[in-house]
Amino acid sequence: MHPELLHLGPIVLPSYGAAMGLAFVLAILLLRRRAPRFGVDQETAVDMGIWLILAGLLGSKLLLLVVDGPGYYLGSFAGFVDLFRVAGVFYGGLLGALVAAIFFVKVKKVPFLAFADAAAPAVALGQAVGRIGCLMAGCCWGETCSKPWAITFTEPLAHERVGVPLGVPLHPTQLYESAGLLALVGLLVWFGKGRLPGRTFSLYLVGAALLRFVVELFRDDPRGTVPGMGLSTSQGIAIGLFVLGAAIWAWGSRRAAAPAEA
Numbered sequence: 001m002h003p004e005l006l007h008l009g010p011i012v013l014p015s016y017g018a019a020m021g022l023a024f025v026l027a028i029l030l031l032r033r034r035a036p037r038f039g040v041d042q043e044t045a046v047d048m049g050i051w052l053i054l055a056g057l058l059g060s061k062l063l064l065l066v067v068d069g070p071g072y073y074l075g076s077f078a079g080f081v082d083l084f085r086v087a088g089v090f091y092g093g094l095l096g097a098l099v100a101a102i103f104f105v106k107v108k109k110v111p112f113l114a115f116a117d118a119a120a121p122a123v124a125l126g127q128a129v130g131r132i133g134c135l136m137a138g139c140c141w142g143e144t145c146s147k148p149w150a151i152t153f154t155e156p157l158a159h160e161r162v163g164v165p166l167g168v169p170l171h172p173t174q175l176y177e178s179a180g181l182l183a184l185v186g187l188l189v190w191f192g193k194g195r196l197p198g199r200t201f202s203l204y205l206v207g208a209a210l211l212r213f214v215v216e217l218f219r220d221d222p223r224g225t226v227p228g229m230g231l232s233t234s235q236g237i238a239i240g241l242f243v244l245g246a247a248i249w250a251w252g253s254r255r256a257a258a259p260a261e262a
Helices: 015-038 042-068 070-075 077-085 090-108 112-137 156-162 173-191 199-216 233-261
Strands: 004-008 011-014
Touching (some): 004 015, 011 015, 015 042, 042 233, 090 112, 112 156, 112 173, 112 199, 173 199
Antiparallel strands (some): 004 011
16 A cells, blocks of 8 residues: 655655546546547547546535535635545546536537447546555555455555554455456446447446445445435445436337337
């Protein structure tokens, strides 16, 4: 675990920031490569992708304020600085990007499902790389674990910044999710060839939601809760995204079956 990849005097390169930078670059490159297959101009796809990343960053910070409460982050200058330093909540970023996508597809006159199908594996790839950044920073840690693959954090700086327990074997939940997302990338790239509009996107929503719901069972960091449901905030959002993905899949199936029935 290395929260900082480089620290030379006032120059600091946080590992999470480096991982997220790499995640964004890889996601944009994959999106650019896939876009023509779905009838989306490459430069338009890249332009939209950059705007969606910015919207995602904003959304991740907003959901962080909802989950952790705005008191610390907005109550002092140090807290406000930390708001820009910490990762935020991924699902807030995803929801922010989805809202921005709805706006930008109208501005750019791009079919929403075509762009979503092109972008789905890129988003999953970015998530997978981002989780490696979580592991290096020490955030999103798991419950205590007695399995041979348990990991133990020892870096005091990580404990100081994110509160990860030190010297305790924990489930490597970051690696669980990263490995699952990489498998999902492969499935989406393979499955998306010649499929109906919306199928790749819906499969991403369903697959990523199932994966996140299960991984949350092994996590032990503060994540907020859904009142009265005994679920973490991320699990509640995962259920909603699963339902959305299933609905898009069902809609596409009915649409495909309509001509045959006619």
